[in-house]
Amino acid sequence: MSHGAERVWSVTEHLDSILGQLAPLEAIELQLLDAQGCVLVEDVTVPVALPPFDNSSMDGYAVRVADTRAVSPEHPAVLEVVGDIAAGSGEPPTVGPGQAARIMTGAPLPPGAEAVVPVEWTDGGTGGGPATTMTAHSLDPAPAGGEVRVHRGPSLGQYIRTRGSDVAAGELALAAGTVLGPPQIALLAAVGRASVTVRPRPRVVVVSTGSELVQPGDTLGPGRIHDSNSFALTAAARAAGAIAYRVGAVVDEVETLRATIEDQLVRADIIVTTGGVSVGAYDVVKEALSSLGGAMYGADGQVGGDNGHVEFRKLAMQPGKPQGFGRIGPARIPLLALPGNPVSAYVSFELFVRPAIRTLMGVGPVHRDVVRAACVAAIDSSPEGRRQFLRGRYDPASRSVTPVGGAGSHLVAALANADALIVVPEEVTSLEAGADVDVIVLD
Incomplete structure (x- = not known):
């Protein structure tokens, strides 16, 4: 492989050149909902146990097990109702021998109680047959001092959520490196955290x-x-x-494109352009990006010059041979210039931009999963010396992959029906049906 002006880069060399110049974004503190999708950079421990007190998991009656041990529909236990306990109650009544307290789901277990009888196992405190439901309104007819008939007895601790049964005080709730989704946000709120320290989601500006x-x-x-x-x-x-x-499509005018990109620098952690990176007469991206402020980094990672620009490269791959990468503007924002053909642009994104995003996030895996699978159809021709990426549909059950569409870089419909990329190595020009190949799983 040559190393002059005509150097052809491998896919791995180009990717390493990009990722070698990137580091995770600086951590910031965000409110919970603003932190969704971000990566936690601190271990979060539980300040108080969850749940913080013993509470009922059913609407029913809090009882002593001894009072309901030998009951049956024919011989129910008749218990004195000493009070009502709703969720949020502060001082529940004590349950003594022969007594019960009506309780709602989530309400604290009263002193003396050892289990909760679901309302369906009682007459609902009405003095009649078995109840079927219990609501806040069903508590009203039987005031404290009334009776409830229990037709079926609970076991010790039944239908009680004990203190700390979710997590105990001092336990690790979430470890650094966790990506915060809805369940993690819920846990943070439950343990009383209003904000957390995270790596922010990278801001990506896309310019066609x-x-x-x-x-x-x-x-x-x-x-x-x-x-x-x-x-x-x-x-x-x-x-x-x-x-x-997304920035609307920019016309092929150097000054317009340069001004558009300069305007976007203030809100970008990565800029991605698509189109105008080949050798056509109207490919203005190279000219526009050649004089943006900042510093350009070469393959060795060294600063190239005060008027930094994006370095355009030829890669040994298909589709996506022309690529560009550099650091632009005073903040040295990474810019990745991708080809304009739809399939070339998308394949290039998967290979180069997505790993860059994941690197800035500080989260793994940086790369897509790669599996070995049998290629259902033969591949007749693959360009020698180039790594080819064909669209395919991967079947994990049979560990097989089927090519979708041809090799053309304009086939958007085929791309929409694919969920994987079939990798044909540089030294391979054809494959027989059933041959094993590397498959990049996209979905």
Whole structure:
């Protein structure tokens, strides 16, 4: 492989060059809902036990086990109701021999009680047959001093949520490195945390380039196509865990593109462009990015110059041969320039942008899972010296993968029906049906 102006980079070299210049974002403190999707950077311990007190898991009656041990529908226990206990009650009455206290789900267990009898096992305190339901209103007819007939007795501790049965005080609730989803947010709230220290979700700005691009919903003119790349890449960035912003398609004008990117630097942790990275006469991305402020980093990670720019490279891969990467602006924001063909752009995102997002988040796995699978169909031709990525559908049950569509980098419909990438190594030009291949699982 040459190392001059015509150097061709391998996929691994290009990815290592990108990730070698990135580090996780600085941690910040966020309110709980703002921290959703972020990575926790602190261990969170439980200050008080959950639940913090013994409480009922049923609507019914808190009783002593001895008073209900030998009951039956024919011979119910008749217990004095000494009071009502609703959720949030502060001072429940004491339950003595021959007594019971009506209790609602979540209410604290009263002193003296050893179990809870579901209301369905009683007459509901009405003096009649077995009850079927119990609501806040059903508590009203039987005031303290009334009676309840219990037709079936509970075991010791039955239908009681004991203090600390979820987590005990001092236990580890969530470890650093946890990605905060809804259940984790719920646990943090339950243990009394209003805010947490996290690595923020990276802000990704996606810019499509090309004078031929039209906003979806607008009428197509001659030679025009709808902009799909910016939508695909913005959605992919969000799926990877980022906060993603889509910028409308920018026309092929150097000053317009440069100004657009400079305007986005203030809200970006990564900028992704798509289109204009090959050798066409109207590929203005190279020119526009060649003089943005900041510093450009080369393959060795050293600062290249005061007027930093993005380095454009040829990669030994298909699709996605032309790629660009650099650090731009005063804050040296990473910029990844991807090809404009839809499949090339998406494959490039999966291989290079998604790992960059995960690296900034400080969360693993950085890379997609790679599995070995049998390729159902033969692959007749793969370019020698290039790593080819074909779309496919992966069947985990049979450990097989079926190619979807052809090798064309414009086949959006085939991409939409794929959930994996079939990897054909650089030295392989064809594969027989049933041959084992590496498969990058996308979904």
